[in-house]
Amino acid sequence: xxxxxxxxxxxxxxxxxxxxxxxxxxxxxxxxxxxxxxxxxxxxxxxxxxxxxxxxxxxxxxxxxxxxxxxxxxxxxxxxxxxxxxxxxxxxxxxxxxxxxxxxxxxxxxxxxxxxxxxxxxxxxxxxxxxxxxxxxxxxxxxxx
Numbered sequence: 144x145x146x147x148x149x150x151x152x153x154x155x156x157x158x159x160x161x162x163x164x165x166x167x168x169x170x171x172x173x174x175x176x177x178x179x180x181x182x183x184x185x186x187x188x189x190x191x192x193x194x195x196x197x198x199x200x201x202x203x204x205x206x207x208x209x210x211x212x213x214x215x216x217x218x219x220x221x222x223x224x225x226x227x228x229x230x231x232x233x234x235x236x237x238x239x240x241x242x243x244x245x246x247x248x249x250x251x252x253x254x255x256x257x258x259x260x261x262x263x264x265x266x267x268x269x270x271x272x273x274x275x276x277x278x279x280x281x282x283x284x285x286x287x288x
Contacts, residue, residue, distance in 0.1 A: 158197075158233070159189045166229055174229040184223045188230035196237040205241055209253045216255035220262070227266060235263040242276045250278060 147155040147164065155161050166174045176182035199205050216222075222230040242250075242260050250257045261278045264270045 158193055159186075162189070162229055162233060173226070174232075176223055176228060177226060181223050181226060181228070185228045185230045188222045189233060192230075192233050192237045196234065209241070209249075209256055212259075213253045213255045216259045219259075221259075227263075231259075231263050231266075232269060235260065235269060236273075239273050239276070243274065247279055 144156060145158055145161055147161045149155070155164055163175060166172065174185075176185040195204075195208055199208060219225075221227050222234060238256075238260060242257075245253070257278055260276065264273075264276060
């Protein structure tokens with residue numbers, strides 16, 4: 144569990160708590176959502192990251208997460224709809240180890256997740272030290288026989 148020790152205040156414990164604190168310190172509150180509904184959706188995805196993504200223990204857990212996310216992202220650019228938020232950043236970091244290990248076919252199977260992930264990894268300042276995950280733009284095969 145991450146801990147943030149600051150000079151003039153008590154330690155902060157937990158990924159979501161620390162991330163929200165740093166967003167406020169940076170005066171980037173829009174990353175937490177603009178409307179009450181968007182704030183709730185951001186909070187929901189932050190909790191999902193900590194409980195489901197970080198808590199996954201099997202290939203089956205990973206498959207369910209990717210399937211659920213793929214369905215959710217079908218008609219969305221970002222996790223909170225049309226705005227880039229902290230949820231996108233933290234889910235990106237949580238899913239990076241998963242996405243690195245997917246085959247080309249798996250990336251195609253989870254096309255909405257792949258589209259979202261590729262978009263987020265190219266968002267200015269997000270990827271940092273992480274490796275760039277490659278997504279092939281052209282399909283390698285078709286359904287025609």
